[in-house]
Amino acid sequence: MDGAYQRMLESLRDNFGKRLPAGLSPAADSRLQRTLGHYVREVIRVQGSLNEQEVLRETFDSMAGWFRRNTGAIRGSPPVPAATPLPPPPPSFQAAVSPEPALSFAVPLEEQDPIALFERIKATRAAAAGAPIPTVSTPIPQLPAELQPLETRPVGPVTGLPPGFAGIAQPKDFVQRQEDIVKYRETEYNLILNSKDRDWLAATTENRYRFTVQLDSVARPQGTGAQATITNRFRNIVRLEFIKAVIPVEGLEVAVPRDCAAAAVSAPEQAPITALSLPFIQVMLEEHQANNYSTNPTADKSFAICQYDATWRSDATTGGSDYINSRGYTLFFPKFMKAQRVYAPAPLASLNKLSFELLNPENLTLSPAPDxxxxxxxxxxxxxxxxxxxxxxxxxxxxxxxxxxxxxxxxxxxxxxxxxxxxxxxxxxxxxxxxxxxxxxxxxxxxxxxxxxxxxxxxxxxxxxxxxxxxxxxxxxxxxxxxxxxxxxxxxxxxxxxxxxxxxxxxxxxxxxxxxxxxxxxxxxxxxxxxxxxxQVQLFLRVITRDVDPGSSTRPDNV
Known part of the structure; x- marks a missing residue:
């Protein structure tokens, strides 16, 4: 702060020293220091930081006005001649004004022409408006060139402040044009994935509960078959949310009990062990992790923990070898939980591949059987x-x-x-x-x-x-x-x-x-x-991207 103060003080001293023939007097220099200190404190109080150009401009204007009011403070300047006494004003003759006639409410015997009356009033008003106003010309003493009014001095562009002034700065010189601000908006996309859309014949290691989606077809390795591909490439992802999973109500394992009451024959159980018997399922996303923390290390890496919500199926049922083991579908979703990944402060550039796997609480795939x-x-x-x-x-x-x-x-x-x-x-x-x-x-x-x-x-x-x-x-x-x-x-x-x-x-x-x-x-x-x-399994996600708002660059006359 002291260095900036001294720099501005020297710049002002040098500027006034060049403008005044005899330089600054001790009184003027003391006044300059007090004025500079005052505006330094005021600018910091108002703007929160030291703006040297603002301080220099205000200090210079204040000192120039002080010099104009106190010409004796200019050391070595010629004395200002005393003003000659003003000559007495010439006698003014005031035109005699006839007294206003008394109001008469009598009806005139002859009706006056309204046009002539209007012209007479109009001429009276024009004569009153054109009468010259007597003025007294008072001679104004000539000030030194250094103390001429600021408006009469030539103003040039501000090239180097400080040190020195090339001219008195104008407000336009301090206007900082606002940079173009690019506004963004968030766009939501619904991403629906179906396990049947994968390359199910070539991908022998995948099934309905473990499959991969390739969102960017360009990123697919050369020589590989088409996977479940999303044609739209997402850019600048700020948030990735998991919405729900629709899975079939089917038998996940084969149980073979023995009928001990009959002929002690072992036969497969026709009551299926479905996902409805599980407290929850874990949705794993290999490329991204959400905000889950658990005593189970695998659950820490899960993208969503989903629970049962709804079930729907056909009413047709049979038994025996023609037993209809397809019991419709069930909906699982992250109930009362936020299953999302937020990318901040910088968004994710793009989504290339999503590898899903649905696990039971024991961290095993719901069904390893191929479909x-x-x-x-x-x-x-x-x-x-x-x-x-x-x-x-x-x-x-x-x-x-x-x-x-x-x-x-x-x-x-x-x-x-x-x-x-x-x-x-x-x-x-x-x-x-x-x-x-x-x-x-x-x-x-x-x-x-x-x-x-x-x-x-x-x-x-x-x-x-x-x-x-x-x-x-x-x-x-x-x-x-x-x-x-x-x-x-x-x-x-x-x-x-x-x-x-x-x-x-x-x-x-x-x-x-x-x-x-x-x-x-x-x-x-x-x-x-x-x-x-x-x-097959259907997964529903929401992708929120950051896109440029075209409305921010639209001119009002083009709306």
């Missing part, structure tokens, strides 16, 4: 390998109403159930006969249709008895999904099988070749697969 299986072959209901099933058809293939989809691996009884909707992908077929080849490709295209197919049952081939058995084995597993074959347009009123080859004789040839397509050296169905669409 997508490789196909082995397609068997028609007329094939001897499915004899013994209630869905087989004795006779030729042209009357076979059902198709048996055999998988390469066995699946639990909870993986597929009646009325579930399944989808197929990457089916292939090869035949030496062109007509059979064309019919087989048409069948594959029908199986791969977008709307999928409805499951009517499951079963397995019992090697010990050499027959096909509907349902599941004693361990609760099966390896065949049963679908209904294609029929003609039911709106025509005809309930008959659609012939893929167009003739009953060649239909049997097509059925035999498709059943043997995976046998021997012609292993072609390893590229095809089946997925249960009714057992």
């Amino acid at each position: 997508a299986l490789r196909m082995a072959r397609v068997i028609w209901g007329s094939d001897p390998d499915v004899s013994g099933s209630c869905y087989d058809t004795s006779g030729s293939a042209d009357v076979a109403e059902y198709l048996f989809i055999e998988t390469t691996t066995w699946f639990s009884l909870w993986t597929f159930g009646r009325n579930d909707r399944v989808a197929f992908k990457d089916l292939t077929f090869t035949s030496a006969t062109p007509s059979i080849q064309k019919a087989g490709e048409a069948l594959n295209q029908w199986l791969e249709r977008d709307e999928g197919h409805i499951v009517v049952g499951i079963g397995y081939y019992d090697a010990s008895s050499g027959a096909f058995v509907d349902g599941w084995n004693d361990c609760g597993y099966a390896n065949t999904v049963i679908l209904r074959n294609r029929f003609v347009d039911p709106t025509t009123g005809v309930c008959a099988r659609y012939l893929w080859t167009g003739a009953a004789g060649t239909e049997t040839t097509l059925a035999d070749e498709m059943a043997a397509y995976n046998a021997g050296a012609t292993a072609g169905y390893q590229r095809g697969g089946i997925l249960n669409l009714s057992r």
Whole structure:
């Protein structure tokens, strides 16, 4: 502070020393120091900081006015001549004003012309307004050039303050133009993820409870297949929130109790162990962590702790081997908790990949069982390998109403159930006969249709008895999904099988070749697969981004 004070004092002394012929007198210098100290304190009190330009300007104006009032304080300046006495003012003659006539309320005998009366009043007012006002000219003593009024001095731009003044600064020289302020606004996006949209055939390590979403397709490694991809790329994320999870009410594990009261036979329990039996589920997000702290180290890394909220399902139920094990869906969400990640003060640049996994309280995946299986072959209901099933058809293939989809691996009884909707992908077929080849490709295209197919049952081939058995084995597993074959347009009123080859004789040839397509050296169905669409998980998130507010840069005349 002392250094700034001395610097400003020397600058003012130098400036006044150049303007005054004899320099500053001791009285003027003392007055300058007091004035400078006063404005230093006032500027700091008002503005909160020392503004040297403001202090210099106010001090200079105050001292210039003091010099004009006290010309004797200028040392060595010529004395100001005494003002000559003013001559007496010339005598003024005041025009005689006639007294106002007394008011008369009598009605004149002759009516006056209103136009003439108006012109007379107008002339009287003009004469009164044009009369000169007598003024007294008082000679004003000439001040030294150094103490001329500030308005008469040439004003130049302020180039170097301090030291020295190139001219008296104008207010415009102290105006600091406000920088353009860019305003932002928060934009909310709803992010809906479905586990069926992943590359379920190639990603063998993933299932409905553990999958990855690629938000930026450019960031996907070269040579990898398409994952569940979000076309919109989020930028400048300030907050990522988890809203809810919709999961299927299905059996997560297979329990095989023994009926001790009967014949002591072990059989799978048909009462499923679902997510409704859990106190909560943990939603893990590998790339991001939320604000959870727990005695469980895994829960510390979880993005959301969700609890049950609602359930909905179909009312249709059956029993036995056709037991409908799909019990609808349930909603889990972070009840009374904030499941979010806030990125402050700097937002997150972008979201590239999201890897989700749903865990139970024991930190295990809700179900490790795969929901997508490789196909082995397609068997028609007329094939001897499915004899013994209630869905087989004795006779030729042209009357076979059902198709048996055999998988390469066995699946639990909870993986597929009646009325579930399944989808197929990457089916292939090869035949030496062109007509059979064309019919087989048409069948594959029908199986791969977008709307999928409805499951009517499951079963397995019992090697010990050499027959096909509907349902599941004693361990609760099966390896065949049963679908209904294609029929003609039911709106025509005809309930008959659609012939893929167009003739009953060649239909049997097509059925035999498709059943043997995976046998021997012609292993072609390893590229095809089946997925249960009714057992998928849906996740809902909210992404809040920071975007530039276009309204902040819009001119009022353009609104």
